[in-house]
Amino acid sequence: MIKRLQGGSHFVWTGVALVGKGTDVIDAHVEKTEVFLRKLSVQELDTYLSTPEPYDKAGGYAIQGTAGKWIEKWEGDYFNVMGLPLGWVLEEADRHLSRSGKF
Numbered sequence: 001m002i003k004r005l006q007g008g009s010h011f012v013w014t015g016v017a018l019v020g021k022g023t024d025v026i027d028a029h030v031e032k033t034e035v036f037l038r039k040l041s042v043q044e045l046d047t048y049l050s051t052p053e054p055y056d057k058a059g060g061y062a063i064q065g066t067a068g069k070w071i072e073k074w075e076g077d078y079f080n081v082m083g084l085p086l087g088w089v090l091e092e093a094d095r096h097l098s099r100s101g102k103f
Contacts, residue, residue: 001054001059001060002037002040002045002048002049002054002059002060002061002067003045005035005037005059005060005061006037006038006039006040006045006070007037007038007039007040008036008037009034009035009036009037010034010035010037010059011032011033011034011035012032012033012034012035012059012076012080012081013030013031013032014030014031014080014083014084014085015028015029015030016028016029016030016031016084016085016088016089017029018089018092018093018096026092026096027092027096029085029088029092031076031077031080031085031088032076032080033074033075033076033077033078033080033081034074034075034076035063035071035074035081036071036072036073036074037061037067037070037071037072038070038071038072040070044070048066048067051066053065053066053067054067062082063078063081063082064082
């Protein structure tokens with residue numbers, strides 16, 4: 001996977017739903033972040049693949065892990081790439097809590 005992603009950009013999509021008591025969906029959202037991963041040398045790739053890090057990650061990397069040093073830039077929410085669009089979640093939770101005092 002990392003071989004396919006290197007040297008270009010790809011999108012990370014995350015879907016989130018805020019659910020109240022019971023099963024009522026309060027709000028839902030899809031976040032998209034574009035990540036630009038530089039081309040890796042054969043040695044960098046081999047070294048990385050000899051560690052356990054890429055084998056339990058969607059896309060074969062974690063932006064906050066070893067592969068983070070290979071990311072040239074990202075457009076969108078950094079935390080979305082980690083797995084949760086934290087900005088949206090906190091904003092929506094605050095909005096709903098200030099409006100109703102509860103979920």
